[in-house]
Amino acid sequence: xxxxxxxxxxxxxxxxxxxxxxxxxxxxxxxxxxxxxxxxxxxxxxxxxxxxxxxxxxxxxxxxxxxxxxxxxxxxxxxxxxxxxxxxxxxxxxxxxxxxxxxxxxxxxxxxxxxxxxxxxxxxxxxxxxxxxxxxxxxxxxxxxxxxxxxxxxxxxxxxxxxxxxxxxx
Amino acid sequence: xxxxxxxxxxxxxxxxxxxxxxxxxxxxxxxxxxxxxxxxxxxxxxxxxxxxxxxxxxxxxxxxxxxxxxxxxxxxxxxxxxxxxxxxxxxxxxxxxxxxxxxxxxxxxxxxxxxxxxxxxxxxxxxxxxxxxxxxxxxxxxxxxxxxxxxxxxxxxxxxxxxxxxxxxx
DNA sequence: CCGCGCGTTCAGAAATGTTTGATCAATCGC
DNA sequence: GCGATTGATCAAACATTTCTGAACGCGCGG
Numbered sequence: 319x320x321x322x323x324x325x326x327x328x329x330x331x332x333x334x335x336x337x338x339x340x341x342x343x344x345x346x347x348x349x350x351x352x353x354x355x356x357x358x359x360x361x362x363x364x365x366x367x368x369x370x371x372x373x374x375x376x377x378x379x380x381x382x383x384x385x386x387x388x389x390x391x392x393x394x395x396x397x398x399x400x401x402x403x404x405x406x407x408x409x410x411x412x413x414x415x416x417x418x419x420x421x422x423x424x425x426x427x428x429x430x431x432x433x434x435x436x437x438x439x440x441x442x443x444x445x446x447x448x449x450x451x452x453x454x455x456x457x458x459x460x461x462x463x464x465x466x467x468x469x470x471x472x473x474x475x476x477x478x479x480x481x482x483x484x485x486x487x488x
Numbered sequence: 489x490x491x492x493x494x495x496x497x498x499x500x501x502x503x504x505x506x507x508x509x510x511x512x513x514x515x516x517x518x519x520x521x522x523x524x525x526x527x528x529x530x531x532x533x534x535x536x537x538x539x540x541x542x543x544x545x546x547x548x549x550x551x552x553x554x555x556x557x558x559x560x561x562x563x564x565x566x567x568x569x570x571x572x573x574x575x576x577x578x579x580x581x582x583x584x585x586x587x588x589x590x591x592x593x594x595x596x597x598x599x600x601x602x603x604x605x606x607x608x609x610x611x612x613x614x615x616x617x618x619x620x621x622x623x624x625x626x627x628x629x630x631x632x633x634x635x636x637x638x639x640x641x642x643x644x645x646x647x648x649x650x651x652x653x654x655x656x657x658x
Numbered sequence: 659c660c661g662c663g664c665g666t667t668c669a670g671a672a673a674t675g676t677t678t679g680a681t682c683a684a685t686c687g688c
Numbered sequence: 689g690c691g692a693t694t695g696a697t698c699a700a701a702c703a704t705t706t707c708t709g710a711a712c713g714c715g716c717g718g
Contacts, residue, residue, distance in 0.1 A: 334614070346607075368627070384695075386676080387695095447615075470589070579664070581665090
């Protein structure tokens, strides 16, 4: 029915039906990426808000705790999915979403995929050492083949990521 | 009953150090993909075993329950990441891993990504309807722009997936 | 038929991940 | 300085996912 279209109280609470749907959409979205619900809620609300929002707005309108809002914003900043809104002379900082797919994909790759690829490479290296010590010849040959295969996977992955980013670059 | 030939300690239970490392590697791997630990353990053990294994082998060697092993195998079959070993006249079925990256990536996209993309498209469609009813003109324009952006994201995703599969096709 | 081996299912237990809320540190205006 | 406001931190509460194990159904060989 009646809601508060703009300024006045920034923290007019409760989401409208449409906003709720958008937020839920992003909740599902980030879930696929293995991120917590609150992160999706926050990004979703920022995404559908015409103006930047502050931490308190998120707390009020989403009904989540300050702790969740703070941690969620941190995660999103780390992914490059939100930035602090420029301008505003106020003390409190307002956030706005990054909406360019390229940027979002890039951040996700950089923060969530690369690190795993890299730590994986290290682990496989150690495994290689273990195999070199193996005595049984048949077994050694088998292990070498399989390990080589993993290494090949990792190299493929490393090669594909940049291409991926390009593909999403528009 | 044919037990495994000449496996020494391996037919019995407990993984060797090297096997443990490989299994852990895959546990990490599937975790990134949002799959449960047991799935990684099972695939990892199959991957590093020269011969196909039966459900009971997984239970014994990984120390997991029959329930987990059964469910994990089902998930992996769904992804096309394990297949039943051909041959064996025995009643019990043996499993071996699919090791071609193309196949693994394809299965993951088909089972985990596509469904989400598709259900996302449906939700966005509904949202579009909601926006068309919006009255405030400025707001309507803003919402239309944002929604269009999501639609663009989804189309990009749909276009990239096939390319991805090609890229991993060797 | 009957008993046994194999695998599945599912309710409840355990593990894991997320959110909360009190508390703290920092910064601002006065 | 001092109180007020903003945001970060982290142990504990809570929620969700995953695992377990007993019970079940099926098919086979005896």
